[in-house]
Amino acid sequence: MEVPIIDIAPLVDKSQKSSQVAAKIGQACREYGFFYITGHRVDKSLQAKLVELSRKFFALSLENKMKIKMLNGGIAWRGYFPCGEELTSGKPDVKEGIYFGEELDDENELVRQKIPLHGKNLFPELLPEFSSVVLDYMSSILQVGHVVLEGIAISLGLDKDYFYERYTRQPLQLFRIFNYPATKLDKNSSMWGVGEHTDYGLLTILKQDNCGGLQVKLKTEWIDVPPIDDSFVCNIGDMLDRMTGGLYRSTLHRVKCQTRADRLSFPFFFDPNFFVQVKKIDGLEEQKDDRNQRWDLESVHEFQGTYGQYLLKKVSKVFPQLKDNVLI
Template sequence: MDSVPIIDVTSLVCNEKDLVQQEETAKQIHNACQEWGFFYIKSHGISQQLQEKLQKQSKIFFAQPVDEKMKISMTNGGRAWRGYFPVGDELTSGKPDQKEGIYLGTELSSAHPKVESGIPLHGKNLFPENMPEFKNTILQYINEMEKLAHSLMMGVSLSLGLEADFFEKNYLKEPTCLFRIFNYPANKNTNRSEETWGVGEHTDYGLLTILLQDNTGGLEVKSKSYGWVKAPPIPDTFVCNIGDMLDRMTGGFYRSTPHRVKNITNSDRLSFPFFFDPSWDSNIKVLPLPSSEPDTNERWDRLNVYKFNGTYGDYIMKKVSKVFPDLAVKQAVVVQ
């Protein structure tokens, strides 16, 4: 197949589990993760009404003047790293992305132990006061996506020949759930050079990303066999991809795949990635699988993720500190 596969995940998300169908779904996930590192999912159980409500509220937010959006700037989010950033503030491989966005995550009170301890990326979200419905929509969506992600990771466990609850027991007791809303402004530049990329080539950090994209398109995936392939929006599906930590755990048996986005249309593009990652203090270990350490020159960044030892918190902070270096210095959260 020369396109990202589509997998029906009914057997993973329904209450009455069909074990035979679960095994078949797991085989499809296995094949997709080895060839692509990406797959679409359908029959996922997330209501169309909630998706449309999220997109509508997001369009309203991004249509506001920058001064209004900056009222929830990430500079006000403290160590939780939540809030809005304008076009050009986020870096990929040291280059400014052509997108604006909002950083969000699991809503935690100031009394939560990780918040009291000052653990980065944990805390309360920042929401626009002039859009009260936005907060409820986002928190509902995060809650629904976390449930879906747990179900999908069961499928990933089975796809690796592990017990269905392997990741649940060992890495997801208190998962790191991060949610982003990105707006890629209409492309008014006819010069399609590298600088026009909404976000350049990269891989995600954790276990699993579940992406809702609008109808604009622009996502491209780099498969092992076919090179760069478009991953266009398909009605009532999400795009899923695995991240660096699953790559690390499997010793390259499953690979985190480079991807990028370019908005070449005359309209804005909305994107909603939900990142489902290991618990912050999980020690990342290699799983007993038939894999070997790949050549690091194959990675987009020439880094060797397989040499990483430590907790997931260690890994992600080294990464995000490079995405927002000025903010990292201000919040004193850079990990050496």
């Protein structure tokens, strides 16, 4: 089994072949929950610059990296964390990283209201180019997210703007840059770069470096999702699972610890607006509840409230030492 590769150029160009691409995306969502995309038109030089500056950042001393530590980001939930501070299912991940989001200044109404996960990003003073490159990259990937969701909408027999009109006119944007340090482990080690989990939102768009390590669980088998040049890996989040009544499942995945080199990873989480209530799409048949097979043993179909409330409960478990900053 191999995760399918889909050229989304017809969707980007709004050509007559868009429906054919949408059908391929729909099949991938039903059978894998994961797929590669090519033909996305994200500038290669921008991607290369992002990788270059990220490597420079993680090569800084811990003292310099901690100048933008997450505690300094407050309720905006931005900044750097060192290895071992982020948890998956209660276990420390073997990775360090930086959290980013939509850049909002102090005069923004959501910031004035002190809404969690909204605010300014933290950038290292020693790398003055970093801010513009990160924000330009986020802007490019945001457009890719809108295009892919149009394809998903068409695959479900919906108007192409279904998600935009209801959930993503002003999406919650969560961007991460992770560094998985080279780690020599014995064969019996239970340590993982990231443990088994599903993503919380609508759609994740991942840029990988050339090291590999990502794995996806299909039925009872774990398969590798190796890097492919100038592609992104897309996967379904819990909210799309909820909207489709389980027709499009959020798929379990993990990251192996690497032994030969540091691994960079760039996941962009394209999520519903913080204040919306995520509802099942009318007319889709409810699938069998899979809570007993899920990593967290929780149903994505039963919670009541806004997406923001759902997300805050989740992220407070990822960084328990910071949860007082974001819970409302």
